[in-house]
Amino acid sequence: MTTSKERDRQDPLAGFKQEFFVEKETVYMDGNSLGLMSRRSEEKLKVLMDSWKTFGIDGWTEGEHPWFTLAETMSARVAPLVGAGAHEVMVTGSITSNIHQMLSTVFQPTSERSAIIVDSLNFPSDIYAVESHLRLRGLDPAESMHKIESRDGYTLELDDIIEQLTNDVAVLLLPSVLYRSGQLLPIREITEAAHQKGILVGFDLAHSIGAMPHTLHEDGVDFAVWCHYKYMNSGPGGTGGLYLHERHHHLLPGNAGWFGSDKTRQFDMDHEFSKAEGAGAYQIGTPHIFSMAPLLGSLELFEEADIHTVRQKSLELTSLLRDLVGQRAPQLVDVTPLEDEARGGHIAFSHPEAARICKALKEAKIIPDFRAPNIIRLAPIAFYTSFSDVEKVAEKLQSIMENETYKNFSNERNVVA
16 A cells, blocks of 8 residues: 555645645644745735835836736636636626625526526625626515525435426526535536526536636536635635636626726727627626735646645645545545536534634644534645645544544634634
8 A cells, every 4th residue: 555655645636735834843734714925926926015105106017927918918827727618707806796796797687587596505705696697687585596405414416406497487597606515516427417597507616626627618607706805825815816708708798897898998988888798707806906816826736746746645635635534534524516527625524622622733734624613624725735744634633533632622713713
């Protein structure tokens, strides 16, 4: 049997760990919540700060990365990671603001179709956004927001999703990967089933972008949104992204703004909105240059590593993690789907004392992620997690559970879990 050290020696991505700031003797398993800073990202942030220092207002058009076209330049580099054309992707906003933009653009309820489908396990912000759009259209969320329920409290069944695709539904909005359990949904199958019923389909890629390749255009997905601060390692509050399939580019943005203008006419200061071609039209405000800068460094790493290689290592790391934890800490219930094609980049374990266990792990310099009420999420990130790191995590968990050291802590979440 190949040892973890041997697997580390054979790992084609092993050298990338040196690109990141990893605390000494610490295993960081929370990159599915906030990725670590890379040296490239730090460098790019300094470069963009220097452009302000050097050029002042001329930084919009001068320097290595002119600000005026920076979003478009970066979008073309992000597009391959989501399987879309450069004209279908825009680095802009946040997940929630981009959901608002997409729904305000594509959600056009009629007397026959006015419902939006979500799921009972989704992240709260997505639900809040959907509720607000229904209210803005004079609709009652209690009636017009249909929720797909989970049979086990952790995952969704394809049959249950398809059952909700009724003739009164206008839009289906789901996560690509469920944030608690790490379940990866079958994007193409869902999209095809919804389109057969005349329903538009959107996905929140927060827990999949940067962890695996996507084929959004080929799958026919209508729209998608995501952040870049998890697996993409762009830093806290880093600018997010959106995708809109080219067949919808004739639509005026529901929330029009200056930076959605045709760039050749933007500074004409005309009060008549001149819509940009492609996804650029769905920007709203001025690009947040310093929040975008770290993504430039991250993109270099992804381009060098190749997202398919990243995904392969991620699958190997998560497989090893679940096997070792299953052997050494069987008290933890693995709630992530077993199949490679049905899971994202993290493994989730359920335990009544989850908050306590997470605190014990942190004391042991293992950084996990707790999600209420009882989930421990562990994300071995392909760029900076080794197979030996995964073995160490399992060993620490075994010690914590056998010696019950978690009982030294309260079973309550911290302010930020």
